[in-house]
Amino acid sequence: MANKKKQKIAEARTNRNRWLLWGLLIAAVLATIGYVVISINSSEQELAPGWGLGGTTYCQAVPKFALEMGYDATAVMSTNETLKGLFIYDRPTQLGQTPTNVYQHPSWDDAGYLGTPVNDEAGNIFVAPAPRVNLYDNPPEQQNTVFKVDTDTGVLSEFIELPFPAPMPPENPFGIIGLAYDCDTRSLYVASIAGSSRTEELGIIYQVDAQTGEVLSQLDGVDAFGMAVFNRTKGKRLYFGLARKSEVWSVALGADGKFRGEPRFEFSMAGWGSEGDEKAR
Known part of the structure; x- marks a missing residue:
């Protein structure tokens, strides 16, 4: 009788610990999701007065x-x-x-x-x-x-x-492979894959002052292809295609045109075109 009572107490303690563990796990997941959402939202700034929605090549x-x-x-x-x-x-x-x-x-x-x-x-x-x-x-x-x-x-x-992040490898003779202009901030965005190799992605997207030629900000570690700036209701973003994958990503831009936060995946182009490996140009 005493053994059964001890067994029930032990089972109750085990169940309580199991529910406590699950509660902590769920709380951690929710906290992670909340952090990601807050990070994404905090990286985007409201459009400046007078900036319209849509493309910025007007x-x-x-x-x-x-x-x-x-x-x-x-x-x-x-x-x-x-x-x-x-x-x-x-x-x-x-x-x-x-x-x-x-x-x-x-x-x-x-x-x-x-x-x-x-x-x-x-x-x-x-x-x-x-x-x-x-x-x-x-x-x-x-x-x-x-x-x-x-x-x-x-x-x-x-x-x-622009500087070369690494010596040009023999398999990659390319440097700048994309340009985009933002009329709102008078910024020229330049995508370069100089120094990237089969195994290393060293590409950089630069924000350049179109008046002075000064580099204002840069996004490292991405081999980007075609680019375009677009004004959304939640803020300005630079959209770009990946040179290595059939994917389109974007990154938030501030009111000064500078990069804010981390790039995010937008959509895949896998299966598009006759070869199924189309890139955004």
């Missing part, structure tokens, strides 16, 4: 030199994959039509083959090398340089040379 203007040459807002600034440098021409009126009124300033092929350009509110053009043809026209030491075409003169010159 201010991008046609270069003044182009307007003086007779081009209008429909003119195309092109970095053709097979032609070296930058070109401007009148937009064809029909699909497949050969471009007309094609012009290239003598300086526009000085940086070799180029990636997609972006404009600011004054009509200045920012562009970076893209060694998609050869390394003779696009030497590795030039791959982390942003060039600028002056809106007044049309001359292309070096704007900012």
Whole structure:
């Protein structure tokens, strides 16, 4: 009889300890979830007065030199994959039509083959090398340089040379592979994978002052591809595609355009396209 009583007491104590353990575990999980939610919310700032929802490229203007040459807002600034440098021409009126009124300033092929350009509110053009043809026209030491075409003169010159986090590995001749402009903060975002290898992801996204060329903030350790700034009801975010995966991520931006908090996963593009491995460009 005494043994049964002791056994019941022991079982009751065991059950009580088990429920206590479960309670502590649930509390820890809830605390972790709360911390994550608070961290995400605290990294986002409300939009500044006058900033609208949506994309932030509303201010991008046609270069003044182009307007003086007779081009209008429909003119195309092109970095053709097979032609070296930058070109401007009148937009064809029909699909497949050969471009007309094609012009290239003598300086526009000085940086070799180029990636997609972006404009600011004054009509200045920012562009970076893209060694998609050869390394003779696009030497590795030039791959982390942003060039600028002056809106007044049309001359292309070096704007900012970004640091290399590591020596360029033989399997990766690329440096800057993405540019995005935010009209709200007058920030140029530059995605570089310079120094990244098969085993190391050393990419950096820079926030650059488009007026001075000063690096204002940076996000380390991410090989990013295409980028775009978007204003949400909860704040401003930079969206970017991963160069290594078919995924799109984003990171919060402050009212000054600087990076806030940690990047977060948005959605996967796995299975998209004919090969099933499309990347956001």
